Amino acid sequence: MTATATSSAATTQQDLSSTSAVRRLSTGDRGMDLCIPRSSRPGLGSAREMSEKDRLWPGRVRRTGREQLRTWGLDILCEPVELCLSELVTNAMRYGRGPVVGVRLYRTASCLVIEVTDGSPDRPVLSAAGPYEESGRGLALVAAIAESWGVSDDGTCTWCRLSVPEEQL
Template sequence: MTPSFPPGKIERASLPARDQTLSAHIAFSFPRTPVEPGMTPATRDLVRVGEVRRVCSAKLRGWGLQHCVDPALLLLSELVTNAIWHGSDHRIGVRLSRTSTEVKIQAWGGPVTALTARAPDALDEHGRGLLLVSTIADGWGINDAGWVWCTIVINSGAG
């Protein structure tokens, strides 16, 4: 199923010149329950993160990228969870794609113009998601349509 909102353009991380031809992708969306800012999202929305992980895990394995599954699912979980918690739209969009050199994960919960990885206090329950993304991903950012994206470089000879 394709997202029901503007798809935007696919961004590329700043990587050495390699073949960046899109070779496979999956895109889908699901409804998000409206909540007041600062309130905990509906449980049924948060359960979707696990469903998204299962679908994308199967897709990565089908692409022969077993070595990317664990980091990709962690990054995917962070981006989709952020979209659910902080999104402004009634739908959450997810895209997973691969080229010969990278896997790209994208999430959309409404237009985003800026993100900052912050340093939470040791006892803070939230606030580590983008710190994890910036540490694990080989690149991350926001595209012109407000999709938050990150990439994982596929090692030479793998996939």
């Protein structure tokens, strides 16, 4: 699979791993904007089934997010941002309906915003997983870590906002 990467300066080939490519719509001072192809076919089997390729994407996106934060000099936010990226991308890969998952990470004057689109109008629900359940805590973790979170009116985009420490402004 070939992916095209564009930035404000030039168009280049970009790989996030040796086996899969992603279209990097933009990166740099403005932020990170990724378009990830899904290999799982929505609507077949359990909504929780993910292909082996799709299981690799949350880790790749975490690493790319970490690189972006380092570009901005915001290493202090790596752990919370990586966790939010991982949980939101995993949910999008697992429950999304579209052929791609979009991931945006950008900085405003006082915060970082993560947006993940998945093509599904089904709104995610914050649930309380039982002590013996192996999943169901991701969105609760995002809610606990982020300053705020929500879902677009059409249900296709889940977002969260994290404050930038005052000394980093």
